[in-house]
Amino acid sequence: MRANYVIRRVFFLIMVIWTAATINFILPRLTGRDPIKEQLTQQIASAGRKAEDAEQMWRKYNELFGLDKPLWQQYVTYISHVARLDFGYSINSYPRTVMDIIISRGRLTLPFVSVAIIIAFVGGILLGALLGWNKSPKWLSTIVVPPLMVLSSVPQFLVALVLIYFVAFRWKLFPLGDPYPKTMVEDWSSLKFIGQYAYHAVLPILSIVLVELSGWALGMRAMMVTVEGEDYAVFAEAKGLKNGRIFYRYLMRNALLPSLTGLALRLGFIITGASVTETFFNYAGIGSTLGAAISNFDYFLLYGIVIIMVMSIAFATFIMDMIYPLLDPRIAYRGQRG
Amino acid sequence: MSDRPVIEIKDLKVYFYVKAGTVKAVDGVNLTLDPGVKMGLVGESGSGKSTMALALMRMVRPPATIEGQMFLDGVDLLTLKEEEMRRVRLSEIAMIPQGAMNSLNPVMRIRDQILDGLQDHGVRMSRADADKRITELLEIVELPKKVLRMYPHELSGGMKQRVCVAIAISMRPKVLIADEPTSALDVVIQRQVMETITRLVNTLKLSMILIGHDMGLMAQSVDRIAVMYPGKLMELGDTRDMFAEPLHPYTQALINSLPVLGKRGVFNGIPGIPPSVINPGPGCPFYDRCPKVIEGLCVKKMPPFREIKPRRFVACHLYEGVN
Numbered sequence: 080m081r082a083n084y085v086i087r088r089v090f091f092l093i094m095v096i097w098t099a100a101t102i103n104f105i106l107p108r109l110t111g112r113d114p115i116k117e118q119l120t121q122q123i124a125s126a127g128r129k130a131e132d133a134e135q136m137w138r139k140y141n142e143l144f145g146l147d148k149p150l151w152q153q154y155v156t157y158i159s160h161v162a163r164l165d166f167g168y169s170i171n172s173y174p175r176t177v178m179d180i181i182i183s184r185g186r187l188t189l190p191f192v193s194v195a196i197i198i199a200f201v202g203g204i205l206l207g208a209l210l211g212w213n214k215s216p217k218w219l220s221t222i223v224v225p226p227l228m229v230l231s232s233v234p235q236f237l238v239a240l241v242l243i244y245f246v247a248f249r250w251k252l253f254p255l256g257d258p259y260p261k262t263m264v265e266d267w268s269s270l271k272f273i274g275q276y277a278y279h280a281v282l283p284i285l286s287i288v289l290v291e292l293s294g295w296a297l298g299m300r301a302m303m304v305t306v307e308g309e310d311y312a313v314f315a316e317a318k319g320l321k322n323g324r325i326f327y328r329y330l331m332r333n334a335l336l337p338s339l340t341g342l343a344l345r346l347g348f349i350i351t352g353a354s355v356t357e358t359f360f361n362y363a364g365i366g367s368t369l370g371a372a373i374s375n376f377d378y379f380l381l382y383g384i385v386i387i388m389v390m391s392i393a394f395a396t397f398i399m400d401m402i403y404p405l406l407d408p409r410i411a412y413r414g415q416r417g
Numbered sequence: 418m419s420d421r422p423v424i425e426i427k428d429l430k431v432y433f434y435v436k437a438g439t440v441k442a443v444d445g446v447n448l449t450l451d452p453g454v455k456m457g458l459v460g461e462s463g464s465g466k467s468t469m470a471l472a473l474m475r476m477v478r479p480p481a482t483i484e485g486q487m488f489l490d491g492v493d494l495l496t497l498k499e500e501e502m503r504r505v506r507l508s509e510i511a512m513i514p515q516g517a518m519n520s521l522n523p524v525m526r527i528r529d530q531i532l533d534g535l536q537d538h539g540v541r542m543s544r545a546d547a548d549k550r551i552t553e554l555l556e557i558v559e560l561p562k563k564v565l566r567m568y569p570h571e572l573s574g575g576m577k578q579r580v581c582v583a584i585a586i587s588m589r590p591k592v593l594i595a596d597e598p599t600s601a602l603d604v605v606i607q608r609q610v611m612e613t614i615t616r617l618v619n620t621l622k623l624s625m626i627l628i629g630h631d632m633g634l635m636a637q638s639v640d641r642i643a644v645m646y647p648g649k650l651m652e653l654g655d656t657r658d659m660f661a662e663p664l665h666p667y668t669q670a671l672i673n674s675l676p677v678l679g680k681r682g683v684f685n686g687i688p689g690i691p692p693s694v695i696n697p698g699p700g701c702p703f704y705d706r707c708p709k710v711i712e713g714l715c716v717k718k719m720p721p722f723r724e725i726k727p728r729r730f731v732a733c734h735l736y737e738g739v740n
Binding site: 311315316321324328332333406407408409 | 474478503504505506507508511512514515516518519520521522523524525533534537538568570581584
């Protein structure tokens with residue numbers, strides 16, 4: 080029964096990634112644009128080179144990228160490359176491979192975004208649970224809810240700007256931007272570097288946490304109120320249970336379930352979801368790379384990032400699917416009963 | 418067993434202060450329950466019987482307020498601190514909930530849901546002892562041992578309600594409050610669960626307040642019946658006397674509305690609807706549906722709830738002169 084469930088989910092995971100990869104393959108070819116030709120024309124125009132050898136260069140590049148082969152053959156090569164996480168070379172920074180760029184940029188993005196997401200989730204859930212709990216003091220809601228409402232409706236870049244202006248520029252508590260001092264070299268084995276990275280990450284993390292925490296908190300608050308109306312919450316009180324037990328095991332435990340699905344989806348966007356923050360804090364992370372790839376028509380880099388994005392969402396959902404039956408015993412059997 | 422009533426309610430009032438006015442869900446109820454007695458509390462929807470149950474557990478939430486006195490074995494529950502009241506729940510006064518389908522926490526095993534009530538009332542025991550005790554409780558309510566390790570969604574409605582019964586008796590309380598314990602079940606299961614509850618109440622010598630609207634079920638299950646009509650107690654007496662000679666016109670109408678085996682024809686309903694409990698008038702709440710209404714009197718003045726014969730109480734102007 081359990082094994083069956085896992086196998087089904089793994090199959091699902093592979094299908095999702097395969098479908099996404101296929102769409103990723105077909106879609107750009109339907110646009111009728113030729114990235115290499117465009118790139119060459121642009122370079123020729125800007126460098127003032129002669130146009131005579133352009134045709135030859137175009138043919139050469141097509142051969143290099145395998146674009147002269149029949150479509151099905153291109154597709155097979157493409158899929159087998161995707162399976163090996165090999166997305167070829169970046170058009171713009173040619174000798175570097177796409178994977179190499181993704182890894183070097185992702186290294187800067189992943190740590191601070193994941194920390195921000197986790198802080199926002201845990202803090203928001205706890206705060207929301209307290210706000211929704213009927214045993215909490217009234218003043219808590221009176222004080223906390225209005226700022227949460229404001230934060231949840233303010234766009235993230237505004238929060239980032241306010242933080243940069245006041246905390247970094249006026250009060251000079253934290254750096255204005257950059258993932259680490261310009262004088263330093265990226266070296267993840269040095270504690271000093273990691274310390275500097277953490278110091279530089281405080282404001283970017285804060286800008287994400289402030290906005291996302293309020294969302295989690297307001298959602299959790301609403302779920303708590305719903306759960307408190309359930310018969311099992313009333314019966315738990317009639318059982319004379321201690322408040323702490325009712326709060327954690329009966330109310331929060333049940334109110335948490337929908338938010339966990341939300342967390343899985345959010346974690347899927349861990350790599351790309353920080354482009355706003357990265358732009359404002361001048362991080363050369365994955366988010367800003369994605370933006371650059373779009374504006375430069377760097378198709379291969381774009382494919383690579385999109386596929387990685389799809390994979391991380393699919394994996395996050397998969398992991399949540401694996402954990403969910405442990406959290407909600409009703410789930411695992413649903414498939415069996417149809 | 419002492420003769421002192423196990424529960425004594427004096428002038429109990431549960432009011433909800435809302436924008437539209439004051440909702441008098443329970444308005445001046447007096448009631449005593451002797452040890453080992455099963456009492457039925459009947460009334461239509463909205464008559465305040467479930468609020469009574471919650472009030473007895475002291476579980477009405479703001480904006481509701483409770484006034485009056487509620488003695489459990491001589492202790493006024495309304496004077497207890499919140500933590501003291503928490504300890505009283507389950508260990509002295511326990512509840513079998515109304516919504517059988519949804520009264521158990523969906524994400525906890527049955528074992529843990531029985532155990533946590535015991536633990537929070539100071540019962541400390543080893544894993545093996547806990548399993549033994551819980552298995553015994555499950556046996557008492559006629560459930561197999563394997564239920565221990567199951568989740569609520571794996572049980573039928575009747576089984577879930579049996580688990581709730583097991584929880585309710587787990588600390589051997591003095592009083593059991595069963596709030597329509599079978600209303601979510603089909604009639605066959607209803608009867609089985611009701612038989613289990615009655616058997617347990619008898620063997621464990623508990624007192625019970627059974628809340629419901631089904632006079633037929635009451636006739637089979639309880640010793641005494643209290644009839645409620647929005648916010649007020651109308652009549653109280655032993656089950657036999659009540660069916661033999663209902664005094665209050667409302668009780669008469671209720672008993673008349675029961676279907677009789679073999680009799681054909683139209684059912685005798687009670688015409689009209691119950692009055693609103695928001696800002697009720699000064700008179701008897703039943704006056705506008707009452708076939709025996711005394712013009713000019715019933716609308717103005719609520720009759721007192723008096724003992725007109727031994728063990729027989731009624732609130733009606735018709736019996737003003739009696740005794």
